[in-house]
Amino acid sequence: MSTAGFKDYAQHFAESRAAVVSLAVSLAFVACAIFAPLLSPTDPYDLTQLQLSDALKPTGSTRMLPGEEVRANIRIDGSATSVQPATPAKTHVTLVAEPCGLNCLGVGVQPEGTRLANLQIRNLPAGATVEGARKHPVQSWWTVDNPEGGKVRIASNGPLPATFTFLAIARSMDQETDFVFHLGTDSFGRDMFSAILYGVRISVFVGLVAAGAAMVIGTGLGLLSAWRGGITDAIIMRAVDFMLGLPALLVGLAILAILGNGVSKVVLAIVIVQWSYYARTARSFAMSELGKEYVEAARCLRLSPARIMLRHVLPNCMPQIIVLFTLNIASAISLESSLSFLGVGLPLTRPSLGMLIASGYEFIFSHKYWISIYPGIVLLVMIVAMNLLGDRLRDLNNPRLDR
Amino acid sequence: MNETIFEARDLSRSFSVGSSPLRDFADHFLRDRPPKVLRAVDNVSLSLREGETLGIVGESGCGKSTLARMIAGILPASSGERRFRDEPYESFLARNRDALKVQMVFQDPLSSLNPRLRVGDIIGEAAVLHGLVRRPQIKDYVADILSQVGLPADSMGRYPHQFSGGQRQRIGIARALAVKPDMLICDEAVAALDVSVQAQIINLLMDIKQDSGLAMIFISHDLGVIRHLCDRVAVMYLGRVVELTETEQLFASPLHPYTRMLLEGMPKISLQRRRFMPIQGEIPSPLSPPSGCHFHPRCPMATEHCGRIRPELREASSGHVHACLNIEPC
Numbered sequence: 001m002s003t004a005g006f007k008d009y010a011q012h013f014a015e016s017r018a019a020v021v022s023l024a025v026s027l028a029f030v031a032c033a034i035f036a037p038l039l040s041p042t043d044p045y046d047l048t049q050l051q052l053s054d055a056l057k058p059t060g061s062t063r064m065l066p067g068e069e070v071r072a073n074i075r076i077d078g079s080a081t082s083v084q085p086a087t088p089a090k091t092h093v094t095l096v097a098e099p100c101g102l103n104c105l106g107v108g109v110q111p112e113g114t115r116l117a118n119l120q121i122r123n124l125p126a127g128a129t130v131e132g133a134r135k136h137p138v139q140s141w142w143t144v145d146n147p148e149g150g151k152v153r154i155a156s157n158g159p160l161p162a163t164f165t166f167l168a169i170a171r172s173m174d175q176e177t178d179f180v181f182h183l184g185t186d187s188f189g190r191d192m193f194s195a196i197l198y199g200v201r202i203s204v205f206v207g208l209v210a211a212g213a214a215m216v217i218g219t220g221l222g223l224l225s226a227w228r229g230g231i232t233d234a235i236i237m238r239a240v241d242f243m244l245g246l247p248a249l250l251v252g253l254a255i256l257a258i259l260g261n262g263v264s265k266v267v268l269a270i271v272i273v274q275w276s277y278y279a280r281t282a283r284s285f286a287m288s289e290l291g292k293e294y295v296e297a298a299r300c301l302r303l304s305p306a307r308i309m310l311r312h313v314l315p316n317c318m319p320q321i322i323v324l325f326t327l328n329i330a331s332a333i334s335l336e337s338s339l340s341f342l343g344v345g346l347p348l349t350r351p352s353l354g355m356l357i358a359s360g361y362e363f364i365f366s367h368k369y370w371i372s373i374y375p376g377i378v379l380l381v382m383i384v385a386m387n388l389l390g391d392r393l394r395d396l397n398n399p400r401l402d403r
Numbered sequence: 404m405n406e407t408i409f410e411a412r413d414l415s416r417s418f419s420v421g422s423s424p425l426r427d428f429a430d431h432f433l434r435d436r437p438p439k440v441l442r443a444v445d446n447v448s449l450s451l452r453e454g455e456t457l458g459i460v461g462e463s464g465c466g467k468s469t470l471a472r473m474i475a476g477i478l479p480a481s482s483g484e485r486r487f488r489d490e491p492y493e494s495f496l497a498r499n500r501d502a503l504k505v506q507m508v509f510q511d512p513l514s515s516l517n518p519r520l521r522v523g524d525i526i527g528e529a530a531v532l533h534g535l536v537r538r539p540q541i542k543d544y545v546a547d548i549l550s551q552v553g554l555p556a557d558s559m560g561r562y563p564h565q566f567s568g569g570q571r572q573r574i575g576i577a578r579a580l581a582v583k584p585d586m587l588i589c590d591e592a593v594a595a596l597d598v599s600v601q602a603q604i605i606n607l608l609m610d611i612k613q614d615s616g617l618a619m620i621f622i623s624h625d626l627g628v629i630r631h632l633c634d635r636v637a638v639m640y641l642g643r644v645v646e647l648t649e650t651e652q653l654f655a656s657p658l659h660p661y662t663r664m665l666l667e668g669m670p671k672i673s674l675q676r677r678r679f680m681p682i683q684g685e686i687p688s689p690l691s692p693p694s695g696c697h698f699h700p701r702c703p704m705a706t707e708h709c710g711r712i713r714p715e716l717r718e719a720s721s722g723h724v725h726a727c728l729n730i731e732p733c
Contacts, residue, residue: 061555293515296477297507300475312520316518
């Protein structure tokens with residue numbers, strides 16, 4: 001198409017404001033899909049970051065860091081103190097010790113101001129006590145509940161030994177952070193906003209790849225059918241009739257029931273469902289193009305049939321096929337979401353929008369609406385936008401609607 | 404000059420109507436009914452000499468275009484024989500590069516050009532693919548062909564819809580000329596154009612013919628154009644040739660009653676008031692043509708045996724053949 005033709009086309013397209021908006025929304029979703037890792041505040045696929053304490057938090061609540069237990073062996077050697085953490089994993093809170101005057105040693109935690117549930121000191125040398133602590137009835141364990149400022153003091157009437165070692169165990173309370181779950185969390189404690197962004201990414205990816213593969217396969221078969229005619233045509237078109245006679249969702253369910261779940265299998269299922277639309281459309285448009293004189297001219301110029309089909313007939317069928325492609329992306333996305341909603345589509349660890357809606361479904365009667373509603377709204381907007389876009393393209397290609 | 408470039412013998416083409424493999428099967432076994440067959444071209448024999456222009460004239464639906472496509476090798480024949488320079492078409496068409504020697508210009512100047520290709524590609528594609536010209540030289544080559552048909556060289560970057568009807572027909576002619584044919588078939592090449600443009604295109608075709616000595620088959624329903632352009636004329640009626648002779652002979656002394664009535668229907672400049680005598684009746688359906696001579700239901704000279712006997716072509720004088728039972732051999 002020439003530049004002038006394209007400009008004309010764009011102008012026609014822009015006459016419908018709904019179409020422009022839907023184009024913008026569709027492009028925005030594609031951008032979301034591409035840049036999801038940059039846009040999303042958390043990575044919903046990283047299971048180690050999930051905390052059960054964050055599960056089912058409503059919209060706008062903040063993330064809580066759960067309380068942890070930190071142990072460290074603290075060794076005093078003259079004026080030097082050394083802290084050896086005894087907890088294997090990395091923790092937010094670390095223990096520190098510093099002298100606090102004569103015969104006095106302070107033990108506290110970093111960062112400053114962390115609220116502790118309690119702090120326990122074990123294995124102190126004889127004569128030393130911990131201020132404000134209760135002692136274990138048998139062992140020499142000293143526990144301070146809710147220590148002020150997160151610090152305890154070890155004091156002794158006489159001088160402390162020059163060298164000694166003790167064990168400190170701090171239990172911190174749940175900490176509030178300034179990270180806000182703008183759209184709440186789901187039952188695994190995933191941030192819904194991030195999950196939706198990644199869900200859009202998966203849905204758009206599945207929609208584009210599946211509809212694209214179906215377009216290539218279906219168009220190829222349609223062209224073959226139109227070109228060969230006869231028995232080839234009959235076989236392909238009866239297969240198309242057969243596929244169109246079955247409900248798409250049922251076929252998808254059956255295929256995934258056999259193959260198991262996973263992104264590639266969902267794509268395969270959608271391709272199997274959708275190729276027939278392209279085959280039928282491509283065949284009918286190719287047949288009408290084949291009847292035109294320029295095809296006869298190409299045959300008179302003794303061009304090969306493959307060249308005639310691919311270079312002469314196919315480009316003239318492409319506008320209609322692209323319209324179908326736009327409409328079928330939307331239906332591929334909704335089919336994928338339906339399959340995921342029914343639990344046969346994508347794995348739970350990589351949720352698509354349909355899977356998110358499904359996972360919120362069990363909580364919707366306990367007023368935890370946000371898990372299902374927000375992905376639902378996003379899916380709705382995305383599909384409506386793409387359908388409006390496809391409708392507009394179809395109208396532009398229909399000369400009967402042209403004034 | 405008198406060598407034959409193309410010859411057709413008993414060429415026929417029939418189409419089965421409304422058929423599908425399934426229906427054929429059902430008809431064959433269940434209903435015992437012969438499939439409906441349309442004989443578009445029925446035992447046509449004609450020949451074309453090197454450098455000659457043969458006109459084929461007839462009403463709409465008489466099989467002119469089907470015949471043209473069979474001669475061009477686009478449609479296979481149902482029966483009969485086609486020969487190009489004494490070689491049967493089957494082997495001739497199998498060699499792609501030789502088969503380029505027969506080219507065709509189509510009726511509809513818009514639908515005969517691919518709307519998605521630039522004019523340069525439309526004209527140059529086949530020449531490059533068949534190795535007539537190398538890709539780096541294609542621009543000069545196309546520009547040369549374009550100037551032959553009277554179009555500016557910058558047309559090659561444009562699309563067919565940016566041209567007028569006459570210019571498009573020139574592009575169609577350029578496309579055919581670009582592969583250096585020896586024989587050109589023009590299927591109603593000027594019918595879709597208005598009269599002044601028709602004249603330009605006809606002059607162009609005559610120039611080309613004079614320059615390159617192309618043999619040409621010119622198909623039209625316009626007797627004026629045929630008379631202007633052709634050396635010999637074949638008159639077709641319902642798939643059969645009814646008369647074939649030199650142009651002057653045909654216009655001076657037509658023999659077949661159909662030809663005579665066609666010529667009487669031609670508009671003439673005359674001071675006298677004329678009454679047109681239209682040919683009575685409609686052209687019969689080719690699905691169930693009349694028996695015997697196809698023309699007998701509309702023929703003023705028809706006798707009783709016209710409906711029974713199928714007339715064969717017979718020679719009235721040297722090179723003048725007709726298919727009428729009621730003309731006495733002279």
